[in-house]
Amino acid sequence: MSANIFVTGACGYIGGSIVAEFARHKGGLLESARIHAAVRSDEQAESLSTLDVSVVKIDLSNPYALAGYMIRNDVSIVIHTATSIDAEVVQNLITALKKRREANGKKAFFIHTSGLSAFDDNTGWPFGEVRDIDPVYFLEKQCTDSYIVDVLVAEQTQAAGLTGLIVMPPTLHGRGGGTWNRLSPQIPALVRAAIKNKQVYKFAKDREVVLTHISDLTTFYAQMAEAILQKRALPAGMSGYYFTVSHSVRWWDILDCLAATMHARGLVDEPTTKVWPSNAFAAEALGVPINFAHSMWDSSPKVVCVNKDLIGWKPVWNRERLLQSIDEEIDDFLELGVPKSSLLDSLRQARG
Ligand SMILES: NC(=O)c1ccc[n+]([C@@H]2O[C@H](COP(=O)([O-])OP(=O)(O)OC[C@H]3O[C@@H](n4cnc5c(N)ncnc54)[C@H](OP(=O)(O)O)[C@@H]3O)[C@@H](O)[C@H]2O)c1
Known part of the structure; x- marks a missing residue:
């Protein structure tokens, strides 16, 4: 049976580019996956009608609506790109995916999109250079504000029995492949x-x-999704940080x-x-x-990307x-x- 992948922010720069890449993807298990594109307006939904994806206008502040949709559609992977800083939305998505996991007992994966700009001495990062294989969760937990959602993802996915992965892109550039917002x-x-x-x-x-072109980033997400579908073991939870600098x-x-x-x-x-x-x-x-x-x-x-090698990413x-x-x-x-x-x-x- 093909997998169901739910993408939030599906008309945003990152989310829209991921949806377009996944919809057209050829090869591997990802080719047969069903993509569910979550948007928040009718106009955005209409823009996605040219792609072979299921479009859903859904309120990310409503965990019951999210859980219902995920259970009905047997969603096994959530790729969250809508907002890296809204803790409530993240909590709702994790709660909903947990209910889906409890409904049929199958594994479920939450991929959060965060960002690397906070790891800068200019913005108050006190620890200097950091690698994604360092104890990033424990370093972020010692800081305040900027890192709170990453910490929440690491802790709450683990508590919910989900596999949590945090993708951290730097500043992005280039024309995205989506149907709505196509620029950073x-x-x-x-x-x-x-x-x-x-x-x-x-x-x-x-x-x-540090920079990444949007096409390299969407390739990263495709390779990560493929690794999950192939049931490859990946660092997750408090070790599940993936820096994606090209x-x-x-x-x-x-x-x-x-x-x-x-x-x-x-x-x-x-x-x-x-x-x-x-x-x-x-x-x-x-x-x-x-x-x-x-x-x-x-x-x-100042960041060093190591976990990308486990994904096989070569920008x-x-x-x-x-x-x-x-x-x-x-x-x-x-x-x-x-x-x-x-x-x-x-x-x-x-x-x-
Ligand atoms: N672009 C970069 O260079 C970059 C780099 C690193 C990390 N990031 C992070 O990645 C995330 C996505 O970036 P992006 O450039 O793709 O942003 P974007 O183009 O603004 O896309 C975000 C999308 O999510 C939707 N959205 C936002 N909040 C929502 C909510 N509460 N409920 C439902 N939908 C919501 C937006 O809808 P509307 O169109 O209706 O507002 C928009 O379509 C951001 O959190 C950003 O911090 C971005």
């Missing part, structure tokens, strides 16, 4: 700010940023390249960058609360390919604009 916020916001100011700006200190590049190299390329296209006045006049100016231009401008466009987490993007694709990143913004990001929306609300 960071590079489009830089392009928009540069067009508005006729100038590419940078933060005063150059830092190495390459690194200095922020200033991206911005220098952006300035030269945008100048050649007549989009900015200067072929070189300038330092933001102030943090307030940067935050305003990038469209985020002032506290988040650095963490989103200046973060430099194909690298620094050179990114710098050569800056024209495409500009085209993506000109065609699609700055994406609506529910993460940015929630950050703005949290800061009033």
